[in-house]
Amino acid sequence: MPEETLRPPAFDEWLYRTLASNGPESQSAQQELLRLLRVGLRRSLAARPEALEWVDDFAQEAATRVMRELPHFRGASRFSTWALAVAIRVAFDELRRRRWRDVSLDALLAVGAQVAARETQLQEKDLTRREILDLLRGAVIERLTERQRTALVAELKGMPQSELAQKLGVNRIALYELTHDARRQLKAVLSEKGITAETIAWAFEPL
Amino acid sequence: METILTLTETELSLLLALVSRTRDDELTCDEFLMHAGMLAEGSIADEAQLLRLQQHLEICADCPEEYLALLNALQG
Numbered sequence: 001m002p003e004e005t006l007r008p009p010a011f012d013e014w015l016y017r018t019l020a021s022n023g024p025e026s027q028s029a030q031q032e033l034l035r036l037l038r039v040g041l042r043r044s045l046a047a048r049p050e051a052l053e054w055v056d057d058f059a060q061e062a063a064t065r066v067m068r069e070l071p072h073f074r075g076a077s078r079f080s081t082w083a084l085a086v087a088i089r090v091a092f093d094e095l096r097r098r099r100w101r102d103v104s105l106d107a108l109l110a111v112g113a114q115v116a117a118r119e120t121q122l123q124e125k126d127l128t129r130r131e132i133l134d135l136l137r138g139a140v141i142e143r144l145t146e147r148q149r150t151a152l153v154a155e156l157k158g159m160p161q162s163e164l165a166q167k168l169g170v171n172r173i174a175l176y177e178l179t180h181d182a183r184r185q186l187k188a189v190l191s192e193k194g195i196t197a198e199t200i201a202w203a204f205e206p207l
Numbered sequence: 208m209e210t211i212l213t214l215t216e217t218e219l220s221l222l223l224a225l226v227s228r229t230r231d232d233e234l235t236c237d238e239f240l241m242h243a244g245m246l247a248e249g250s251i252a253d254e255a256q257l258l259r260l261q262q263h264l265e266i267c268a269d270c271p272e273e274y275l276a277l278l279n280a281l282q283g
Contacts, residue, residue, distance in 0.1 A: 043283035084277060085277050086240065161269050172236055
């Protein structure tokens with residue numbers, strides 16, 4: 001089968017069934033899975049040629065994860081599409097980690113402090129907008145825990161979730177729940193003050 | 208570590224945008240991943256589910272990049 005072929009017709013069902021059965025054809029199916037993931041990852045990383053040299057490593061790691069998560073596949077999409085989505089998560093998480101692993105949370109937040117001071121002097125804001133931002137800033141200080149603040153601020157400064165989760169010692173789901181809960185609390189504070197999504201859209205358009 | 212002092216006006220505005228889009232019943236990244244294939248194939252008929260997936264793409268910093276990569280791979 002040509003290496004560049006990503007989704008041969010009538011291939012998905014056989015691949016999934018064979019991988020799931022763990023029968024005599026399982027070995028060749030795993031090789032097909034690897035081939036599929038390599039092709040897909042090359043395409044998905046086409047805009048990042050510097051990452052192409054790691055495609056084989058990513059594909060290997062992704063194949064392991066696909067096999068581990070096989071019981072979660074419900075057949076709602078083609079198997080190859082689902083497997084590729086998992087592989088892309090593996091590859092992009094690793095690329096983000098390589099870029100961010102040497103950035104400490106302390107250093108990231110310290111850089112922001114210098115920029116914040118400069119922006120406050122340079123920018124002049126509309127009164128409504130200023131009031132909303134001050135309210136939000138106050139809510140972040142008063143309503144959130146230090147851990148929630150750290151997670152939110154690091155995310156806003158661009159730290160990827162996988163790396164931030166590792167630095168905070170939690171998994172990505174727990175991190176998402178931490179920041180989701182924080183956003184919900186902040187939204188409740190705004191709502192208590194009568195600030196709705198419509199008010200925000202009006203004051204900050206285009207946001 | 209006093210983190211709030213490090214929020215710039217731009218970041219605070221971004222946080223405000225995220226807060227205004229926040230819903231109680233959001234998907235986690237892993238839940239989005241489980242449905243990303245269906246979304247990419249255009250096979251989601253349930254409008255409520257479609258909206259939740261789209262909302263995750265609006266709120267999450269990482270999943271949109273991965274979803275775009277998936278679309279590129281499928282269309283490549």
